Amino acid sequence: MFRKVLVANRGEIALRVLNACRELGIRTVAVYSEADRNSLHVRFADEAICIGPPRASDSYLNVPAVISAAEIADVEAIHPGYGLLSENANFAEVCRASNIKFIGPPPEVTRLMGEKEKARQAMKKAKVPILPGSDGILTSAEEAREWAEKVGYPVILKAKAGGGGRGMRIVRDAEDLPNLFHAAFTEAANAFGNGELYMEKFIEQPRHIEFQVLADEHGSVASLFERECSIQRRHQKLIEEAPSLQITPKMREEVGRTLCKCMSEIGYQNAGTVEFLMDASHQLFFIEMNTRIQVEHPVTEAITGVDLVKAQLRIASGERLDAILPAKLEMRGHAIECRINAEHPVRFTPSAGKITAFNVPGGNGIRVDTALYAEGVIPPYYDSLIAKLIAHGVDRAEAMAKMERALNQFIVQGIDTSISLHEEIFQDAGFRAGDFDTGYMERFLAARAEAEKQPA
């Protein structure tokens, strides 16, 4: 096991990693920007090194500063957390060149999964179902039509050089294709200087379901079941659950087996999450893989009893998966996580500033991961996640009851938070019935806006 580990992150995940290290007897080194001087992760680390001014690009994303800190503190390994440098293959390579163990997959694998088209091909080769699409650029409307027949309507035309929804057209009927193709092409050419388009199958009202995997450095891979993450606003997850109500035991077993084989083939190591979209007929399609620990990992920890961050540390120090995981992985109960953000619950404007009151709920089956405290100040330079509230119950109904109770007792004053938004969602019949897809939040917020217009 490592003697000393540096945590190249901040906020709640830095504290999470420090906690795991502490419990394993590993000495911890925190790095921080000047804005995070009074952070909990700095306070509770054995050593702390200031690495730069507030802006992330000058501090947490500053590779030379992080590596230099690792060298002067004489650490053996770096845990990158999530976000920041966690999926930066160059950073992983610099770690390797500096003789510091990067806690995650090898840089080559990170790079492979980071290139969307290559990742798709690697998955396809391993028989993981991928979103059907054209093999590259469409040279004409006729070629587009041929692909659309193969892929099956509805399809979406996307600009190769694009982003922000521009140069995209959803095509539901063959007869609309030529017009929409030209419209998309023109829009893309005007917006990006390049009108080239490719095609993907378009999934109406998809659900976002992801699978957690762990792989050791000796060739063993395990799947730790799935998470349901369809409650999103602008592609940011708000609520996650494990398991998903949509995955049958048979699907779980099949996907798990296929993924283990695939991860083995690509030489994956450490923790990772494979993301899928599920269509109305319950078919799963691979969209991308995240080669790091995820924000929502606690729901998987709750239902499996496996500490994923400790598993990461143990895997990176050379331990075998069969020493880390129980002989038979089983799911127990149902877990839900709410991401509490420092933002107005209706306007979603970010709220930085000093917290004047902070009462964190507790009790049976409630976990709160946070790096904040009363008198703590939220700096304006980083993301707005302030706490993760996780409820674990014997089934989904109990998990929801616990979550409602806990949300009600989570008091934060001095800043705006999304706690009341979560409370409203948990009252909603659709959510309670598990009846949602990635369009849920948009519909929910629209309905709420409508309701507010009605006279009281």
Added chain:
Amino acid sequence: MKQQDIEDLRQLIEFLKSHGVAEFDVDRGDLKIRLKFNPQEGAAAGLSDLARLLQTAPQSVAQAAAVTLAGSVSSGAAAEPAANAEAGLHMVKSPIVGTFYGSPSPGAAAFVAPGDHVEKGQVIGIIEAMKLMNEIESDVAGEVVKCLVSNGQAIEFGQPLFSIRTA
């Protein structure tokens, strides 16, 4: 902490400071203390910071209270001007993380010594980061009052390296 413990700690600190010790660590199971002295601090300022922190520490030593001063002493010093002697002096702070060296090579003469006049842009030290030697330039012209760090010391971003009296 018990009164006797505080008194013992006070004596320990005096002893360490008078012998120019920069860092001191003790982990005795029931008690963990880490002291890091910022050389620029006058003795009075250092002890008053300490006394303030000791008052807020948990009562029972058995709770293995960790009196961690490293972050607060060295960074507090950067934020608040300490003893009067330091007032009005310009601090040259480290722009990077690394290891400080006071001379161009081992055994060579130091770049600057207290009392030397330096120009803006003059090299006054080196910080090694990732095997690269980065020259540290003075950002002001003036007289070097004190070198605040020692040869081979680990340096964090923003750490004061030299105090300089500008004209």
